[in-house]
Amino acid sequence: MSEKVEKWYPGEGKLTTGRAILYVILVLGLISAVIRLFFGLGSTTNLSDAYPWGLWISFDILSGVALAGGGFTMAAAIYIFNLKKFEPLLRPAKFSAFIGYLVFVIGLFFDLGQPWRIWHPMVMWNPQSVLFEVSWCVMLYTTVLGVDIFIMALERWKKYDLVAFFRNIYLVLVVAGVMLSTLHQSSLGALYLLMPEKMSDLWASQAIGPLFFCSAVIGGMGVVTLESFISSWAYKRKPELKLLSSLGKGLGIVLLVYFAMKVTDLYARGATVWTLDKAHFFFYLELFGTVALPAILLTFSEVRNSIKGLYWAAGLSAFGVVLNRFNVSLTSYGGYRDFSYFPSAIEIIITLALIAGGILIFDWGTRYLPVYHSELSGKTS
């Protein structure tokens, strides 16, 4: 058995089966991307006038950004709430957040009808547009994360005087990151404030901004946990179980808060909750299967102290965030149209390739950058 597992381990940069598959997906994605650029959205995607936004908006953008919420969540926990014990989780969280945003920007590039004008919001302003604000926040936040990664690179290059300089202004970066994240995580939800009539009652809420923010914290914590397990498996490290179980406790609390927010919102708006159709099925799955269930699971200390238990709870909650984004952007909209939408092969391949690319960059980064340890003795940042 050990041999069988062996070939999946990333190991020391060898071309293992796992990596080979990722590279194949990436190459397929690159080919699809070229086709997409040459032939246009109409012929390569299943998007239409009835469904202007599809898989790429739901997954690459809405879900991707929420799942990359780990960077700002961990930074806030450590620097603002002074929970210093979580420091070992900070660097991987920030690194994966940076990759998440990078993937997001690339995904957005292929989604735009005029990809080469992606910079337009920088110079052409419309301050009443929520999307305008989102593009600025994402741009700035990706820069903040980039500086973070740059500091790691400086450490590797042993430019310690520069590292020291950045350490001095580090709080500025943290505060900017938390502020920008709060804004755009919630504003991504606020995009949907303008289309109440197109959405199912179950998700068309005036509180969608705060709900998106809260679930982004959940997504971030879930991904940090999962990623910690997966990388400890992949790089044969011991998982930081004690740390993760205390993070799991926090995740449980946030899940409870989110559940309460959701229920209060539904109750206050008097939404019809108890019927059976497709939208309600996904709604129940989201609310009970991926919010309530992991929240309950995490109240048991047996769950919180076992790798398997944490794995499931974190996995469910992260999946729930993705499901929520799909529900808001597609399920909810389905009742409005007399048409249906299912992504085309090219849409799916490009999305898979973005994920594969993200994993490969992460894998590369952990080997070349001090992601799991600081090269300076003492304080990690």
Place this chain on the structure above:
Amino acid sequence: MSKAMLIDTTRCIGCRGCQVACKSWHNLPGERTTFSETWSNPRYMNSNNYTRIIFREVAQPEGKLNWHFIKRQCMHCLDPACESVCPVGALIKLKDGPVVYDDYRCIGCRYCMMACPFQVPKFEWGKAVPLIRKCDFCADRIEIGLAPSCSTTCPSQALVFGDRGALLKEAHRRIGAHPGKYYPEVYGEKIVGGTAQLYLTPVSFEVLELDHRGFRTDLGNVPYGIYGREWMSKVPWVALGVGGLAVGLHYINQRRAEVQDQKSQEGKED
């Protein structure tokens, strides 16, 4: 004064002259169409069809069929949702009334398509580098004092172009002068804060079953842009609040930890 168009559907004879006039003014290609379950032709508005006449047959209780012809195109909202959502300001409401689009700004995000309450903006799906297309109220004609080409063509004066105030007055005069002939509400007078297209119909839009054909009746009288603007007006305060809170909490928590450290140190010394 903002311009508008009074669309009296009782006068429309369904000749589709406006569709043709629109195509010739905007130099749009024709479309090979096929038979379908409706007389409306072409079947959908798209990047080549900025306007179309929806044909509705409404059965009367006694079995008689009533024909209705309802023209569809951009409503040129007074406070357009599309203008408020566009991240680069490619859609602009002109003082004269038209809501126009700037080919050179648009990034193709398609948020306007999602946000328009009447599903008007359409995308050039057939092109490699597509733009948004929609009725522009013939802004170029209005600028030089002409009426939009559809209303110029209309043989039965179902499309009357003029000042919005005056047209509204005329609409209500017709409703008052011919009780029973018109449904006593002008679609477009108040919906989403008012539009430049004002519709007079013999029966309500609900009876015409237009909810899934681009004319919803559940939109309310508030311009949708307000929701976005309300959100945006809070953004600077949220930014300041979160920033201030973050800095404050950082120092408080740091200080608290220091004090605790000291205490535990002292405890050990005892």
